[in-house]
Amino acid sequence: MLVVDNLYKYFNTNELKKYVLQDISFTVKAGEFVCLLGPSGCGKTTLLRCIGGFEPFSAGKVLVTGQPVLGPGIDRMMVFQGFDQLFSWKTVYANVEYPLQINGLAKKDRHNLVLRYLTMVGLQDYTNYYPYQLSGGMKQRAALARALVLEPRILLMDEPFGNLDALTRNLLQSELLKIWSETASTILFVTHDIEEAILLSDRIIMLSPSGELKDIVPNQLERPRKPGKSGFVELWEHLYSQLGA
């Protein structure tokens, strides 16, 4: 599905190369939930933006179903961290409908899809609200519905719950897992939160502070996962020691 091969990103400063990402290679299989875990400033968001086609990279390859990534595309939909990603001049419904409209879907076909995904994220009663009338959690739900509605090959999520309070974050994490299993989506999810990575992912790709790939840790804990269940703490300790080193 997604292949990242020997990807480098650097800036040239005073004849020195300043590396942001160094020699990153990994794959994501269809239907897999992979987390990119690393400390702040390690380049995980940059990596995700490179895969999304929002930023150029210096060397290497990014392939989605065999096709090289040249720019942003609807096969890779991004959900951002910021609460300001919804178009504030459109209602929740119109925000989710807009991508379908741009991509040439007839109005009656749009209606069913929009309602289906808004219901999936639990916003079916808020279709006529404007973004400023929604809470942060609801905004992220709407953004998720907007990304899902195009049925992308892979969903790129950049710390989408990072600005939420702990309770809302937990709720949205479990709902995301539900949606993931319902839609059989492929998800690449950036986070700096070890617990979040363990709760969500099938595999955890760890980046070091210098932007190198540190380790890829499989996560086969039984779902649904909870911090108290067996294996959770051990995995947490393992990831923590790797990150701290």
Place this chain on the structure above:
Amino acid sequence: MLMLVWETLARTVFFNPTVFPSVTAILNAFAEGVASGLLIEKTAYSLLLIFNGLLISLLTAVLLSSMAIMSSFAENIVTTLNSILHPLPGIALLPVAILWFGIGEASIIFIVIHSVLWPMVVNFMTGFKTIPRIYMDVGKNIGLRPIGLLWGVILPASLPYLLSGTKIGWARAWRSVIAAEMVFGAASGTAGGLGWHIYMTRYLFDISGTFAALLAIIIVGILVEELLFNNIEKHTVIKWGMTL
């Protein structure tokens, strides 16, 4: 209150009623002007010039500002033009306008465009530049390409700035059209607008008429502000929670 003070002042012996007419005299002249249709005709004529000038400026400003955000070369040109032309008073360009466009509507519209365009460009460029990167990313992600991005993201996202720029443009247009008309008058067969009317009433020493024309300017200003701009804002940026 203001009217009461004015009326009292006008009725004292200190002021000559010919040059400082009372409120009643002004209102009378205003009512006469409206009844005879003269004042309305003059106002409509000036408004038509403003409308033409504003429309051309609006489109040009959108074009210049979008070019400026797409290439730094275009941005340099636009900012340089802006710093050269923005401080130039429109009236100072009148001789040039007359040379280029002759005496008539074209010259007045040219002056209006000059007075309106640069403040609009400054506002529009600020608006375009302050669009959150996330909007542009989302726009590209869902499949919008340059023209679609302009129409679907850039313009609505910077609407608060577009509106404030247009408001400033409108006020500037009013001023410059009156000023230009006072110089051109009803030349080359045109009927002449409010500016010419003000000039003529003063010339004929109909000072109540002069003030009636000023009153017309004020009333139109309030109507446009209250009815047009406030309504547009109520149905767009305020409804969307996008006020600056």
